[in-house]
Amino acid sequence: MATVTSRGTVTIHVEQCKGCDLCIPACPPGVLRMSEALNARGYRYPELRPGCTGCGACLLVCPDFVFAVYQYETPVRTEVSA
């Protein structure tokens, strides 16, 4: 088990996503990945792993206004498997 610190987090408007993948490489800590599941329109959408810094890069590069980005007052620690 390892501990990952997240200084921020996001909300993802899954149904608004068009699966363009632009957020994945844009995320500096690389904590976004595309889902296996599909949304109602048939697109994969981003999912969040621990380690977000709340920098807002995803917010800037998303053409479909999918993200809301937050910075924690106190960083949150998450236990992850290896």
Added chain:
Amino acid sequence: MTRQLLEGAEAIAEAGIAAGCRFFAGYPMTPFTEVLEHFAKKLPAVGGTCINAESELEAVGMAWGAAATGARAATGSCGQGLALMQESFSELVRAELPLVILNMARGQGDYFQTTRGGGHGDYRIPSLAPMDLREAVELTQLAFHLADKWRNPVILYGDYLIAHTWESVEVPPLDFGALPPKEWASTGERRGRGGSRMVSSLGMRRGGEAMSDVEEFWKLLSKKSQRIAAEEPRFEAGFTEGAELVVVAFGTAARFARYAVQQLRQEGVPVGYVRPITLWPFPSEGVRRAAAGARKVAVFELNAGQMLDDVRLAVMERAEVSFIGGISTDRSQFGVGALLDTELIRQRILCALRGEEIPS
């Protein structure tokens, strides 16, 4: 109100300013150029703007932008320049924008352009044809009123003779009645809270769906055109009582035709005339009534026969329609043709009355 000796171009510019025009853009082209010159001289003094646009397309574009903010705006040219602006004219109808277009035409050959239009889709633009400077002063102001009343472009069909003739005229501001405020204009003042305006020819609605009901929108515009057609035809007629032949003519050519008719009447020849003042909507009812008792209708215009079509449609089988006009212009192609001769016109009317061939 004092009378001044003014050339037509200046009288028209004065009339526009009297009507509240505060934006003008144009591109130099004979015989329209002096209209642009006079607006350029006069508009700054009343807080308006005149731009010497780099092309006709940019001129109509600038006037479009000015009109969209709620200002009284105008542009113009001769038929050649208006030919370049046709797409914009048709879209301006769909954007429901008031705009006055001053055509100082090179003669009467622009009748089809002004009444049918060369833009795309279903659209109609009212067109007013003055026969002299006094009427040009009146109709220029009426054009601004009608444009605002109907939220539609309006064309003033002038020509070389109107623009370049000097007459003693006065330019009184005319009041054609109250108009509603321009709530639709994009003035720049509304922003946020969903209150902004949108001036668009695409049938979209502010905040509405991307694909709105364009068909419904076009049908509404068409109904508006029908209302304009019902309410705004204008014409003038004379000597129609007991006339066996009625001459139909428009614009400056009508001045000559009227004179010829008047002379013939004094000699006891039973002729009359009717002069459409609105080319569109064509005063079909007025032409029909003027020609009611006549056997013959003779159309006099300086072109190959354009208003002739509308006269035929108005008169139908009620009288025999003939053409006593023709292509006639000067060497500079500005439309001051040799046919503008009351004696020649007199001869042609008599030929038509007697059923003889018109001398070529």
Added chain:
Amino acid sequence: MSAETILRTDAPPAEPARRIAPTSPALLLSEEHSLCPGCGEPLAVRMLLEALEETPGLKGAIGVVGIGCYTTFTRTMDVDAIQALHGRAPSLATGAKRMRPESLVFTLQGDGDMVNEGLQEVLHAAARGESVTCVLLNNGVFGETGGHMTATTVLGQRTKNSLEGRDPGYHGYPILIGDLIARLEGATYVARGSVHDAKGVARTKRMLKRAFASQQQGLGFSFVEVLTMCPTGWFIPTAEGPGYLDRVLGSVHITGELKRDGRVTPTEELRAENEKLAGERFGE
């Protein structure tokens, strides 16, 4: 993959947190649009509307929109708007600004609109020093009609009517419109940004704010060109859009402030500045 820890993202965090920015600008009436996945235009439009919101002392604003995929924003931007015909926005903006000088007037146009159909309009407005800001969304194709070559398409770029890539012998050369406009005396602030990554998006917003400030100060014509992705028009997967934009378009249409305070920035300076910025990381 299923062993990874995935966090909940369907609601704001329970822990105390600060939302760093609104998801969409207040001046955007709807987040819905029918633009393609991976389209760069919404990124540019968002920056434009935010720049507008953040312009101090704004008395009024009028947006004149051209014809292209971005035309959809005419009805969703909550600013007094005028729809223009293809290429004609600069002349409409001129008339509007002359009648409403206290309003900030901008155009929003694509490369097909501005550099093909409307080339003379934008050049004349710039030469005249018209007090408007023209904003160009440049993706090197006519997006809305299906991805054809425009005057800004770069050599070698594949489009519907240059399937083997733009060939100078057959198709001629691209027009670098930002650079052309920078050389007109009436233009005082000219910049070119690119939305291929978060840094580029943020930089584009700074350029838009400077352009608007320039208009507010009555300094003449301002121009911001924004390179945007069009994976559909480029026949590539959406994920490859940003890389293609930076590599293929960005290597010809060089980003940076092309003209500032009346001085044209030499290309070597632009490249040097870009290299410096490339070394910086976004965020943190």
